[in-house]
Amino acid sequence: MSVLEARAVTKRFGGLTAVKDVDLVVNEGEILGLIGPNGAGKTTFFNCLTGMETPTAGDVTYKGAPLPKRPDLITKAGVARTFQNIRLFNNMTALENVIVGRHTRTKAGVFAAVGRGPRYHREERESEQTARDLLTFVGLGRVGDELAKSLPYGDQRRLEIARALATDPGLLLLDEPTAGMNPNETAAAIDLVKGVQARGIAVVLIEHDMRFVFGLCDRVAVLVQGQKLLEGSPSEVQSDDRVIAAYLGKPTEAETAGDKQ
Amino acid sequence: MTSQTIPEARVRSAPDLGVLLTGAGALLLVGSALLPWAGYAGFPGKMTLSGYPGGARLYVLLLALPALALLRPLPGRAAALRAAANVELAVVALTVYFVAYAGGGFVNVGGGVYPAMIGAILYLVGSRRLPTSEAVAEGVALPDASWRFPVESLVVAGTAGLALWLFVIGLGMPSSSIASGSDLTLGPLSINDVANSGQFLAYVITIAGVALVAGRLGLLKSLTIMTGRHPKLFVAAGFIAAAAFPFTQNGSGESLSIAARIGVFAAAAVGLNIVVGLAGLLDLGYIAFFGVGAYFGALVSGSVTSVTGVHLPFALTIVLGGLVSGIFGLLLGAPTLRLRGDYLAIVTLGFGEIFRITVNNLDGSAGPSLTNGPNGVSNIPDLALGSFNFGANHTLFGIDLSFQSNYYWLELLLLAFVMTSFLRLSESRIGRAWVAIREDELAAAATGINTTRLKLLAFALGATLAGAAGTVNAHVVKVAAPDSFTFIESATLLAAIILGGMGTVPGALLGATVLYLLPEKLRFLHDLRLLVFGIALVLIMRFRPEGLVASKRRAREFHDHETDPAAEAVA
Ligand SMILES: Nc1ncnc2c1ncn2[C@@H]1O[C@H](COP(=O)(O)OP(=O)(O)OP(=O)(O)O)[C@@H](O)[C@H]1O
Numbered sequence A: 001m002s003v004l005e006a007r008a009v010t011k012r013f014g015g016l017t018a019v020k021d022v023d024l025v026v027n028e029g030e031i032l033g034l035i036g037p038n039g040a041g042k043t044t045f046f047n048c049l050t051g052m053e054t055p056t057a058g059d060v061t062y063k064g065a066p067l068p069k070r071p072d073l074i075t076k077a078g079v080a081r082t083f084q085n086i087r088l089f090n091n092m093t094a095l096e097n098v099i100v101g102r103h104t105r106t107k108a109g110v111f112a113a114v115g116r117g118p119r120y121h122r123e124e125r126e127s128e129q130t131a132r133d134l135l136t137f138v139g140l141g142r143v144g145d146e147l148a149k150s151l152p153y154g155d156q157r158r159l160e161i162a163r164a165l166a167t168d169p170g171l172l173l174l175d176e177p178t179a180g181m182n183p184n185e186t187a188a189a190i191d192l193v194k195g196v197q198a199r200g201i202a203v204v205l206i207e208h209d210m211r212f213v214f215g216l217c218d219r220v221a222v223l224v225q226g227q228k229l230l231e232g233s234p235s236e237v238q239s240d241d242r243v244i245a246a247y248l249g250k251p252t253e254a255e256t257a258g259d260k261q
Numbered sequence B: 001m002t003s004q005t006i007p008e009a010r011v012r013s014a015p016d017l018g019v020l021l022t023g024a025g026a027l028l029l030v031g032s033a034l035l036p037w038a039g040y041a042g043f044p045g046k047m048t049l050s051g052y053p054g055g056a057r058l059y060v061l062l063l064a065l066p067a068l069a070l071l072r073p074l075p076g077r078a079a080a081l082r083a084a085a086n087v088e089l090a091v092v093a094l095t096v097y098f099v100a101y102a103g104g105g106f107v108n109v110g111g112g113v114y115p116a117m118i119g120a121i122l123y124l125v126g127s128r129r130l131p132t133s134e135a136v137a138e139g140v141a142l143p144d145a146s147w148r149f150p151v152e153s154l155v156v157a158g159t160a161g162l163a164l165w166l167f168v169i170g171l172g173m174p175s176s177s178i179a180s181g182s183d184l185t186l187g188p189l190s191i192n193d194v195a196n197s198g199q200f201l202a203y204v205i206t207i208a209g210v211a212l213v214a215g216r217l218g219l220l221k222s223l224t225i226m227t228g229r230h231p232k233l234f235v236a237a238g239f240i241a242a243a244a245f246p247f248t249q250n251g252s253g254e255s256l257s258i259a260a261r262i263g264v265f266a267a268a269a270v271g272l273n274i275v276v277g278l279a280g281l282l283d284l285g286y287i288a289f290f291g292v293g294a295y296f297g298a299l300v301s302g303s304v305t306s307v308t309g310v311h312l313p314f315a316l317t318i319v320l321g322g323l324v325s326g327i328f329g330l331l332l333g334a335p336t337l338r339l340r341g342d343y344l345a346i347v348t349l350g351f352g353e354i355f356r357i358t359v360n361n362l363d364g365s366a367g368p369s370l371t372n373g374p375n376g377v378s379n380i381p382d383l384a385l386g387s388f389n390f391g392a393n394h395t396l397f398g399i400d401l402s403f404q405s406n407y408y409w410l411e412l413l414l415l416a417f418v419m420t421s422f423l424r425l426s427e428s429r430i431g432r433a434w435v436a437i438r439e440d441e442l443a444a445a446a447t448g449i450n451t452t453r454l455k456l457l458a459f460a461l462g463a464t465l466a467g468a469a470g471t472v473n474a475h476v477v478k479v480a481a482p483d484s485f486t487f488i489e490s491a492t493l494l495a496a497i498i499l500g501g502m503g504t505v506p507g508a509l510l511g512a513t514v515l516y517l518l519p520e521k522l523r524f525l526h527d528l529r530l531l532v533f534g535i536a537l538v539l540i541m542r543f544r545p546e547g548l549v550a551s552k553r554r555a556r557e558f559h560d561h562e563t564d565p566a567a568e569a570v571a
């Protein structure tokens, strides 16, 4: 069963085609790695999936239904993400950041907030409990009351994951989750992603740390100059000459076929 | 070993020069407060009397008292005395200036002025030389277990009461003959007008100074912790004290009427705080929504000058006024909120002006007859709830109450409602979403927040509260006219929440009070008023960018470098 199906997704910025005809299927419960050199269009592809950019062409379905256009509706549908350059609510506490993630799954409106009946209180308690559990899950159980911006870099990345998980996603998109992490933190991140998978959530992650990718992912897709070069098991991708060439910069078929920049 | 045997007196025998100077300055100031400051009669505070610290001399005395800390090295002492000396100098200089100005020249000042000036300078110089290597003030130790609750409640309730008492004194201080509105042109002022303004300024500066000194001694920190532990008690005490205010007025209504206006102004400021402080949307035409409510209230008040001739019950008026205003908010916000923030500021600025010009012209000659043009809808009749007439004086518990107390209580109810809404919203799912949008709109959208809808909600809700406040205001001032809804009013409201502290209720209240009272009491400055006002705002923004009463969040936002040891330990 597939969770997400992207068909012929294309994104052009003026003359530059950042993403070109990319097909990608994410299966239920799998961890899919998305790799490629800098500027290959990986983040742009994520942006197209999450409504941050409108794709020039192509369509995306999530669990069989076409994905909505607006970011908040996409999140509500079940696709959550993190950002390459961390985007937390800096002046909110870690706990508040995660509670905000419950927004789509809770209901209280203006009247409930001002009136504060029993249902409101129950919902607030539940949100807080869920958020605390998630903080513990990502290993930030003790820093809930810290401001997001005062957390160290690695913790901020984990907090972003907790916030994304709070939206109850079926698919989590992680954009370079280990960037800026030290080896210890990276090792912890492997366990974290596996833990996410164990919750029945499919994961697509963009990474430059190859050991991380090949050690963790069930499948790997390679994006070069906006196009999908190949897709397969870690061992297949690892041993493919074209991948090595793409990273080392030797011209290949795909590259010459790609758009001139 | 030997150092222990040295008698204490010998250690203390070489007092620091700073301590000497500060002490001498303080003594001179205390002495001066008991001497006459004016050589002529007519200045408030019986300034010609000696042996009696009346008028501004009381403030001079009060600000010299922190020098008692010289007797024992308290933590934070030097900083506290420096603050006291700064403010003392300002108060002395200001009072001397006003005494001389109102008396027609420096020759007419009294004998107390000279020791006061010398004392203030010694105080300032001395406080700068005090040894500063003392521990940071941690405030008073909080009482333990069994004593904690009664003591803390007393302190918390007392603080609320004290704040209101100070407010009431300031309100009751005679000011220059106030006409109405915010006209800048005034006729010649009497000695009394000038003197009263000076007296009021000295009062405000002294309160600020005492607060500053308390802060340096760490007392405010203790107080904040205590009020934080009993927030409900604090609010309840504040409201009970506020509700009791009319009983202290001996049937007079002057202060009550000003207080009612401040209350409505504050309610509008709290409403604007939702839009600006929580959601981070810059609304430069907020007063127009207030105006929509005011005109709506006026038009359905049954006033003879209202073209509609409709007279709705007030409970309905206030709800409908809010709704109508909220609809205007929706109409204005829906197309603009999709755009970036700056556009909203421009559009709201334009809307404010369009509103004013439109109501100015709907007089039957340039457009349909609705608002009586520049004259506005006036002669708004007094409210009546059943057989209770708001326009009549009443007697309660044997105490005479002027009719203004009815409006005052109405305003207090409105304020209570607006404050409750704000506080509850800000700590709810909706409020968190607003703050998230303010922090990072894209991330908020990716977290599942419908940013357009929530911004629109904040905008419309702010408009609704302003509209409701507007209907009340129309009945308090008995008129709705275009010149009450100018850009400067919007700017003042905005200044009130920035000055008081964005996103907090006490901040909005304090800001609204200060910004409403200052222009009223500073009329002697004529056109310079706005300049002084502007300079004061710039100074506050320079030295306290998070506002007078900062929310925890904003305080940390602006004072990052002064790292919180707790945060550091975890980091
Ligand atoms: N908003 C935009 N406007 C114009 N060009 C853009 C925009 N966003 C991305 N690009 C371009 O699209 C290309 C792909 O960028 P993208 O950020 O998707 O790469 P990436 O694979 O995520 O790279 P990295 O590994 O460095 O993060 C780059 O050439 C980039 O300059």
Ligand SMILES: [Mg+2]
Residues within 6 Å of the ligand: A042, A043, A044, A084
């Ligand atoms: Mg990228």
